[in-house]
Amino acid sequence: xxxxxxxxxxxxLGAFADAERRHYLGLVDGAIRDVQLSRDGQSMAAxxxxxxxxxxxxxxxxGISLDGLPKDLVVEGRGLTTFVVGPVHAxxxxxxxxxxxxxxxxxxxxxAQFGFSHRGVESFLEGRDAVASAWHVARIxxxxxVARSWSYARVLESFHALAIDEASEFARMICAELERAxxxxxDLGVAAAGAGYGFGLTRALELxxxxxxxxxxxxxxxxxFDAVLPGGIRAESLNDRRALRSDLRALRDDVEKFAEQLxxxxxxxxRFSRAGVLPYETAVAFGAVGPALRAxxxxxxxxxxxxxxxxxxxxxxxxxAHDGDVASRVRVKYDELRESMRLIDVAFDELGDRPIPLPxxxxxxxxxxxxxxxxxxxxxxxxxxxxxxxxxxxxHVISASYRNWPxxxxxxxxxxxxxxxLVNKSFNLCYACGDR
Amino acid sequence: xxxxPFDVSLGIRHLVCGSxxxxxxxxxxxxxxxxxxxxxxxxxxxxxxxxxxxxVTGPMTEAMRDPALATRDAMAEPRIVVAVGDCAIGTGAxxxxxxxxxxxxxxxxxxxxxxxxxxxxxxxxxxxxxxARLLDLRAGRKR
Numbered sequence: 078x079x080x081x082x083x084x085x086x087x088x089x090l091g092a093f094a095d096a097e098r099r100h101y102l103g104l105v106d107g108a109i110r111d112v113q114l115s116r117d118g119q120s121m122a123a124x125x126x127x128x129x130x131x132x133x134x135x136x137x138x139x140g141i142s143l144d145g146l147p148k149d150l151v152v153e154g155r156g157l158t159t160f161v162v163g164p165v166h167a168x169x170x171x172x173x174x175x176x177x178x179x180x181x182x183x184x185x186x187x188x189a190q191f192g193f194s195h196r197g198v199e200s201f202l203e204g205r206d207a208v209a210s211a212w213h214v215a216r217i218x219x220x221x222x223v224a225r226s227w228s229y230a231r232v233l234e235s236f237h238a239l240a241i242d243e244a245s246e247f248a249r250m251i252c253a254e255l256e257r258a259x260x261x262x263x264d265l266g267v268a269a270a271g272a273g274y275g276f277g278l279t280r281a282l283e284l285x286x287x288x289x290x291x292x293x294x295x296x297x298x299x300x301x302f303d304a305v306l307p308g309g310i311r312a313e314s315l316n317d318r319r320a321l322r323s324d325l326r327a328l329r330d331d332v333e334k335f336a337e338q339l340x341x342x343x344x345x346x347x348r349f350s351r352a353g354v355l356p357y358e359t360a361v362a363f364g365a366v367g368p369a370l371r372a373x374x375x376x377x378x379x380x381x382x383x384x385x386x387x388x389x390x391x392x393x394x395x396x397x398a399h400d401g402d403v404a405s406r407v408r409v410k411y412d413e414l415r416e417s418m419r420l421i422d423v424a425f426d427e428l429g430d431r432p433i434p435l436p437x438x439x440x441x442x443x444x445x446x447x448x449x450x451x452x453x454x455x456x457x458x459x460x461x462x463x464x465x466x467x468x469x470x471x472x473h474v475i476s477a478s479y480r481n482w483p484x485x486x487x488x489x490x491x492x493x494x495x496x497x498x499l500v501n502k503s504f505n506l507c508y509a510c511g512d513r
Numbered sequence: 514x515x516x517x518p519f520d521v522s523l524g525i526r527h528l529v530c531g532s533x534x535x536x537x538x539x540x541x542x543x544x545x546x547x548x549x550x551x552x553x554x555x556x557x558x559x560x561x562x563x564x565x566x567x568x569v570t571g572p573m574t575e576a577m578r579d580p581a582l583a584t585r586d587a588m589a590e591p592r593i594v595v596a597v598g599d600c601a602i603g604t605g606a607x608x609x610x611x612x613x614x615x616x617x618x619x620x621x622x623x624x625x626x627x628x629x630x631x632x633x634x635x636x637x638x639x640x641x642x643x644x645a646r647l648l649d650l651r652a653g654r655k656r
Contacts, residue, residue, distance in 0.1 A: 164577065165584050167559035169527045169540050172577055193576040194531045197611025216606040219535030219631070263541075282545035289542070300535055302630070509533045 080112060080121055088377065089364060090449070090458055091475035092121070092128055094135040101128075102447060102458065102475070107383045109447045109458075120146040127364030130483060131475075152178040152186045164193045171508035175497075182493045187486040194512035202469045207441040207461065208233060208307055210469055214459075215302045217474060218510030223256040224452030225474065225510070226305040228459040231385060233307040236444030236463070244433045245309040246387045247424045252296055252304045252314075253386075253450070254417040254424075259288035259300075260453035261414040262332060264505045265339060268407050271499035272348040280335050287328050295321055309436030315428070322425055329418045336411055349404035353488040353500030356401055360484060367455020369481045369504055372409040373401035379451035391423050401488075403503040441467025454478055454506060476510035521645045522554035526564035526588070530581050530617035531571035531607065535631040536598040540568060542634040555641050561587040566644045568637075569621055572600045572607045573614030585621050591651040593644040596623035597637055599630045606630070 083089055083103035090102040090109070094116065101112040101121065114121075120143040122129040135141045152159075158179050164172035172193035178186040198217050202210045214229045215222045227249060234241065241249075266281020289299040296304035296314050304311045315321065340346065355365070357374040370377060378395050380388040396412035398405035447460040455477030462470045485504050492500060527540055543550040544557070558564050561584045573581065585594060596618025599605035603616030614620055624647060627640035 164580050165528060165561075169537055169557060171529045171532070171534060171537065172580070193580075194529070194571070194574060195576060196531050196572060196574055196607040196613040198607060201607065201610035201613075213606050216533050216535070216630070219533040219538060222533075222535075279544070279546060282542065283547065286542055286545040286547045289538075299633070300538055300631070302535070507534055509531075 080125065083110060083112060084125065089125055089127065090456065091364070091480065092131040092135070093460065093473040093475070094139040094141055095462070095471045096139075099135060099141070100460070102460070104383055104449070109383075109449060111447065111460075117142045119144050122147050126362050127480070127483075130479070150186065150188075156180050157185060173508055177494060177497075179494055182495075184489050184492055184494060184497075187489045189482060189486050191482070191508060192512050194508045196513065198513045199472050199474065202472050204468050207463045207467050207469050208439050209441075210472075211307050212303060217513060218476065218507050219300055219302075220260060220507045221256070221452040221454060221457055221476065221478075221510060223253050223301045223305055224450040224457040225459060225476075226303070227253060227386075228448040228450045228457055229461070230305055230307045231448040231450070232444075232446045232459060232461045233439055233441070235446050235448070236442055237439065239308065239437060239439065241309060241437075242434055243387065244428060244431045245436075247428045248310045248314050248433050249305050250386055250388065250391070250424045251421050251428075252301055252310065254420045255288065255292055255295065256301055257453045258414050258417045258421075259285050259292065261410040261417070262288065264410050264502070265336075265407060267502040267505055268349070268403065268499065269339060269345065271502040272345055274342070274345050277339055277345070280338075284328065284332055284335060287324075291321060291324055291328070306436045307439040310433060312435050314433060318425060318428070318430075322422075325418070325421060332414065332418070340408075340411075346404060348499065349407060349503075350400070350402055352403040352496050353492055353503060354400070354402045355484055355488040359487050360401070363483050363487070364480050365455075365484050366480050367452070367477045368396070368406055368409045368413065369455065369484060371396055372398045372405035374399045379449050379456050383449055385448075385450065387424070387427070391420060391427075393420060403499055406503040443467065452477055454481065456480070457510075474510060474513055476507070478506035478508070479511035481506055482511060521649070522556070523566050523641060523645055523648075524556060524558040524564045525566045525568055525641070526558055526561045526584070528567055528569045528581055528584055528617075529571055530569055530577040530601070531574035531613055532598065532600060533606070536570035536601075539631045539634050539637060540570075540597065543637060545634075548634045548638065550638060550641070553638070553641070555638075561585070562589070564588050565592060565648060566641065567592065567594045567621065568597050569594060569617040569623065570597050570601050571617050572603075572605060572610065573617040573620050575612045577617075578614070578620070581617065581621060591648055593625060593647050594618065594621045594623040595625040595627065595640050595644050597627050597640065598632055599628055602626050602628055604628070
């Protein structure tokens with residue numbers, strides 16, 4: 078299937094290379110298709126701009142030569158000022174380097190340079206037992222650990238055609254929605270901080286901490302690492318359901334009170350609206366995923382469009398907005414947060430008092446496959462190929478942040494320099510899962 | 514002894530050297546009302562020039578090595594480096610991966626080590642108390 082047909086009938090997801098060939102992933106009829114091309118050859122990025130970073134990575138890390146790969150944009154002209162920020166920043170954030178080209182206060186062009194958190198995680202895992210590597214996979218990125226672990230578990234389970242019991246699936250859903258909830262509440266806080274509203278950040282940190290404590294009681298880790306395991310869910314998860322539900326209800330009420338204050342703050346909302354507009358066409362051309370896409374008029378949500386676990390049974394309601402500005406992204410995240418709280422409630426109802434079995438034993442065997450999970454920032458894609466002994470031959474991560482980062486730079490064009498923290502934080506993307 | 518309110522103040526600069534972001538969750542939590550590290554006079558500052566303490570996370574990556582050394586060396590003496598989390602200490606998931614070092618703490622001569630994946634905010638505050646004590650010793654202050 079050529080890429081053009083894949084994009085027409087479905088959705089292009091990204092690309093990577095291994096020692097032999099290039100792989101272009103797309104979603105067609107709810108399943109991930111892998112279109113393979115020769116190692117060297119014609120770049121696809123001229124036709125599909127979203128692939129420019131994927132192909133650049135192939136060139137840099139696999140020594141592949143591609144014809145027609147888009148060249149760096151040279152920005153120069155009278156009255157332009159160029160200045161660089163990073164990789165060391167003033168806040169408690171990950172390292173990235175941003176080159177601003179501005180004319181007066183307005184940003185003409187912004188370049189983002191990454192790789193400062195590049196540890197070489199994919200090559201590090203090559204040759205290791207694929208099941209034992211789940212512990213490492215949970216630690217590729219701390220902001221989307223559950224989504225990635227779930228994708229990884231699903232790939233390994235698909236090698237055995239292993240079915241997961243209903244109770245474990247509902248527990249996984251609760252876990253994934255808790256991950257979305259603690260991320261989104263933090264994102265609301267940092268967006269407020271980006272507009273200088275300190276109270277918003279403090280209040281969000283208070284609520285996030287309560288999520289972290291519930292996470293630890295529910296799944297044994299404040300940020301839910303190692304909760305979703307190949308074959309099931311961590312033993313002793315969700316033991317004290319009555320108390321957890323009561324605390325979650327109180328937390329939900331306080332989140333709603335906080336949202337009333339936030340969205341009722343007219344000065345704050347006037348900063349949020351029309352800042353950092355990401356047009357729908359740009360979002361689609363660059364393959365945006367998650368809240369970044371859905372705030373610009375898109376609808377794609379892995380939970381609805383390539384359903385997994387028990388999501389088809391519960392049918393999450395998509396959160397969407399159309400203005401593509403900071404206000405829309407913040408609104409979509411809040412709507413999703415509320416929906417996560419509802420999904421958690423429904424999943425608890427479905428789970429009832431049923432015991433959750435221990436994870437099934439999964440042995441690493443030969444296989445090749447990909448899986449995609451809706452994380453807090455969008456589709457978290459993981460591809461794995463193992464050898465006859467079940468050792469990792471190639472593991473590749475396409476994270477939602479990796480897909481969305483080029484859009485942050487686009488959303489900044491025409492905005493004033495002091496709004497960069499605000500616009501950036503309305504996306505609040507990770508670096509670790511993109512850099513790897 | 515540090516621990517009493519406003520007994521001591523620390524300017525803290527935080528530096529990420531290939532962390533997964535888990536440790537950053539917990540350093541950020543120091544600003545949450547449940548921990549509020551400013552009650553001890555501990556404040557995250559924007560520049561290493563303003564800092565007494567450098568908290569570092571991650572195994573150290575090749576790309577961050579030079580910026581990290583430059584950041585530490587921009588700090589005035591006396592200064593203390595605190596290694597936060599298993600990766601920075603040298604026991605974490607990605608230590609010695611292809612483009613990673615054996616721990617940012619070791620490379621930056623950390624004197625305080627806070628283990629955990631990630632360490633809890635309380636553990637990080639314990640580490641900051643220890644950094645404050647070492648700074649007092651170095652400056653010849655008695656409390």
